[in-house]
Amino acid sequence: MQAVDPLRNTPPSYIREILSVVASNDVISLAGGLPCPDSFPMTIIDTAMRDIACDKSLFQYAATSGYEPLINTIRERYHVTDSQEVLITNGSQQGIDLCTRVFINKGDNIVAEAPSYLGALQIFSIAEANLSTVDQENDGPNIQQLETYFIQGDVSFFYAIPDFHNPTGCCWSLEKRQQVADLCTRYEVLLIEDSPYREMRFSGDSLPTVASLCPEYAISLFSFSKVIAPGLRIGALITPTRYASSFNKLKQATDLHTNVPLQALTHAILNHTDFTTHLAATNQRYQTRYQALVTAITKNPVYEKCTMVPVDGGMFIWLILPDCDVYTVARTAIENGVAVVPSTEFYSNKTEKAAALRINFSYNTPEKIEEGIRRLGDVLEEYIG
Numbered sequence: 001m002q003a004v005d006p007l008r009n010t011p012p013s014y015i016r017e018i019l020s021v022v023a024s025n026d027v028i029s030l031a032g033g034l035p036c037p038d039s040f041p042m043t044i045i046d047t048a049m050r051d052i053a054c055d056k057s058l059f060q061y062a063a064t065s066g067y068e069p070l071i072n073t074i075r076e077r078y079h080v081t082d083s084q085e086v087l088i089t090n091g092s093q094q095g096i097d098l099c100t101r102v103f104i105n106k107g108d109n110i111v112a113e114a115p116s117y118l119g120a121l122q123i124f125s126i127a128e129a130n131l132s133t134v135d136q137e138n139d140g141p142n143i144q145q146l147e148t149y150f151i152q153g154d155v156s157f158f159y160a161i162p163d164f165h166n167p168t169g170c171c172w173s174l175e176k177r178q179q180v181a182d183l184c185t186r187y188e189v190l191l192i193e194d195s196p197y198r199e200m201r202f203s204g205d206s207l208p209t210v211a212s213l214c215p216e217y218a219i220s221l222f223s224f225s226k227v228i229a230p231g232l233r234i235g236a237l238i239t240p241t242r243y244a245s246s247f248n249k250l251k252q253a254t255d256l257h258t259n260v261p262l263q264a265l266t267h268a269i270l271n272h273t274d275f276t277t278h279l280a281a282t283n284q285r286y287q288t289r290y291q292a293l294v295t296a297i298t299k300n301p302v303y304e305k306c307t308m309v310p311v312d313g314g315m316f317i318w319l320i321l322p323d324c325d326v327y328t329v330a331r332t333a334i335e336n337g338v339a340v341v342p343s344t345e346f347y348s349n350k351t352e353k354a355a356a357l358r359i360n361f362s363y364n365t366p367e368k369i370e371e372g373i374r375r376l377g378d379v380l381e382e383y384i385g
């Protein structure tokens with residue numbers, strides 16, 4: 001017996017595969033999207049876990065939509081309106097999967113930015129969706145291309161990451177947010193706004209979510225993986241009320257509900273008096289690491305041939321290289337003791353890509369980032385020097 005065709009035809013995640021190689025070698029990984037473990041709020045977790053361990057009701061089967069106190073916290077935190085509902089998910093990843101399974105029949109059209117999040121591309125491929133892409137510019141998606149798809153009238157949804165995009169780190173301008181919201185409203189196309197990095201801002205001013213500019217035509221996905229810890233697997237999906245029963249039915253059939261003790265833990269952490277300080281300290285730490293990365297790149301002349309767009313938050317930068325075989329560059333980099341992700345991994349059509357590398361700055365210390373960039377520089381010297 002074989003696995004179904006779409007599963008066999010969808011490659012495994014390059015990042016997850018190289019992470020296992022990296023873990024066993026003396027390789028500095030600038031590849032994964034791991035938060036820094038020293039940023040996990042362990043003191044708050046320790047006390048909250050003890051309280052949870054005393055409450056039997058948290059260990060019973062429970063409501064599919066989620067733990068009510070957490071839902072209420074999310075309603076307040078993300079300004080959820082009376083015409084929207086919240087569903088607690090196993091991370092933003094499950095949110096993308098649920099959206100795909102609620103709205104996509106085989107062959108239906110999805111539009112996404114190019115490049116885009118690998119985990120979403122995998123889901124769309126397994127669903128056998130027809131994926132079209134719009135170019136990502138420094139301030140957001142190419143609006144003309146987006147409208148061309150929307151005019152055709154058969155787009156099921158537009159999947160996008162407007163805040164500190166994975167992989168590029170791009171943050172959409174206010175103008176682009178408004179333009180996309182207007183297009184979604186005019187052509188009645190749903191936006192799936194994936195925002196796991198939105199709160200990881202260390203400079204500049206926060207901009208409104210695109211969903212807040214077109215709430216009737218948007219589903220928002222939030223995650224506590226980056227602001228608390230990814231092992232919790234807690235996220236939230238906010239939907240216009242008209243789709244809530246479909247999401248609930250699908251979630252019920254998928255896993256009944258998300259783990260209740262960890263929902264209660266998330267609720268306790270979000271409401272802890274030290275949470276705001278924790279988040280500010282995490283962002284400060286990431287800013288220091290980002291600056292170490294920028295300094296290391298600036299110091300090494302080989303990087304003058306590359307382009308790096310500065311970021312105000314998130315966990316990644318996108319280093320654009322002169323035309324070269326980025327896959328080979330990334331493979332050689334691992335042999336030289338540093339892992340980065342080649343741009344090819346973030347495109348559904350591997351030939352449409354720009355030559356670039358995604359570089360993470362959240363996980364390693366400034367010293368390791370500096371050494372990783374030095375090792376990468378030696379490899380670049382060979383290929384583009």
Ligand SMILES: Cc1ncc(COP(=O)(O)O)c(C=O)c1O
Nearest residue numbers: 033091092093117166223225235
């Ligand atoms: C854009 C994007 N969406 C979703 C996810 C999945 O996050 P979660 O841990 O919330 O499932 C990630 C993880 O890195 C991501 O980068």
